[in-house]
Amino acid sequence: MRILTSLLCGGLFGAGLVVSGMTDTARVQGFLDLFGAWDPTLMFVMGGAIVPMFFAWRVAANREAAILGGPLPAPPSTTIDTRLALGGVLFGMGWGLSGFCPGPAFASLSFGGTGGLIFMVAMLASMFAARPIIGVFFRNA
Amino acid sequence: MEISWIHGLIGGLMIGAAAAIYLLVNGRIMGASGIAGSLMDGTAGSAFWERAAFVGGVIGVPALASLFMDMPATNVTSNIPLLIVAGVLVGLGTRLGSGCTSGHGVCGMSRLSVRSIVATCIYIGAGVLVIIAARSMGVL
Numbered sequence: 001m002r003i004l005t006s007l008l009c010g011g012l013f014g015a016g017l018v019v020s021g022m023t024d025t026a027r028v029q030g031f032l033d034l035f036g037a038w039d040p041t042l043m044f045v046m047g048g049a050i051v052p053m054f055f056a057w058r059v060a061a062n063r064e065a066a067i068l069g070g071p072l073p074a075p076p077s078t079t080i081d082t083r084l085a086l087g088g089v090l091f092g093m094g095w096g097l098s099g100f101c102p103g104p105a106f107a108s109l110s111f112g113g114t115g116g117l118i119f120m121v122a123m124l125a126s127m128f129a130a131r132p133i134i135g136v137f138f139r140n141a
Numbered sequence: 142m143e144i145s146w147i148h149g150l151i152g153g154l155m156i157g158a159a160a161a162i163y164l165l166v167n168g169r170i171m172g173a174s175g176i177a178g179s180l181m182d183g184t185a186g187s188a189f190w191e192r193a194a195f196v197g198g199v200i201g202v203p204a205l206a207s208l209f210m211d212m213p214a215t216n217v218t219s220n221i222p223l224l225i226v227a228g229v230l231v232g233l234g235t236r237l238g239s240g241c242t243s244g245h246g247v248c249g250m251s252r253l254s255v256r257s258i259v260a261t262c263i264y265i266g267a268g269v270l271v272i273i274a275a276r277s278m279g280v281l
Binding site: 002003004005006007008009010011012013014015016017018019020021022023024025026027029032033034035036039040041042043044045046047048049050051052053054055056057059060063065066067068069070071072073076077078079080083084085086087088089090091092093094095096097098099100101102103105106107108109110111112113115116118119120121122123124125126127128129130131133134138 | 145146148149150151152153154155156157158159160161162163164165166167168169170171173174177178181182184190191192194195196197198199200201202203204206207212213214215216217218219221223224225226227228229230231232233234235236237238239241242243246247248249250251252254255256257259260261263264265266267268269270271272273275276280281
């Protein structure tokens with residue numbers, strides 16, 4: 001059952017990414033191009049996504065467990081360290097250069113051509129190798 | 142571009158609804174990089190199939206739709222070295238910073254997590270700067 005609901009959530013997420021235009025790398029880069037032909041779409045996407053989630057967190061706060069059982073996420077970490085900042089900088093650079101973040105890269109895999117596929121292979125390989133690399137520089141990896 | 146913000150808002154509400162269902166029904170945070178990363182580095186544990194199914198949905202529904210309708214252009218660059226560098230940066234950066242636009246941006250900011258708000262400001266700032274730099278150097 002958890003696998004089925006997970007599949008449905010993934011499908012709705014993927015459909016939302018396509019409908020919102022976030023699989024278009026030019027649109028994402030247009031949002032980041034503050035001093036060029038700025039495209040505000042991503043702001044509406046994020047705003048639209050945050051609204052249902054804001055209420056979902058309030059509902060979650062009054063529940064003991066998830067609907068299918070099992071724990072709800074723990075309170076968020078409050079750690080703001082170099083690891084978080086460096087990760088944000090590297091991710092932001094790759095996001096800006098390609099116009100892809102992980103969700104839209106997956107969603108456009110079937111129609112994104114070889115460019116999307118190359119990005120995806122590089123991203124997954126990097127995720128595969130990330131833990132040992134991070135472990136060299138950060139002890140709590 | 143004229144009515145794109147409406148599509149953005151509708152798509153955004155769909156993304157938010159997916160995240161809300163994933164949270165309340167499965168008890169999980171919908172972060173694309175966390176889900177993909179944990180599948181790649183073996184940290185998904187007992188949630189492996191649940192997360193694999195999520196990725197299957199993200200890929201599968203647009204793939205199904207593309208059989209029946211014209212999909213929007215992705216406008217991906219044909220610069221292969223650039224795509225590889227960007228992919229490596231996104232993979233490493235999201236593992237290092239524990240999240241991306243869906244995890245920190247949608248799920249974290251909506252719960253008013255200061256850590257996620259800081260992370261989101263940093264990656265948007267880095268994206269803005271890299272676009273300025275790349276444009277001035279003629280890379281983009």
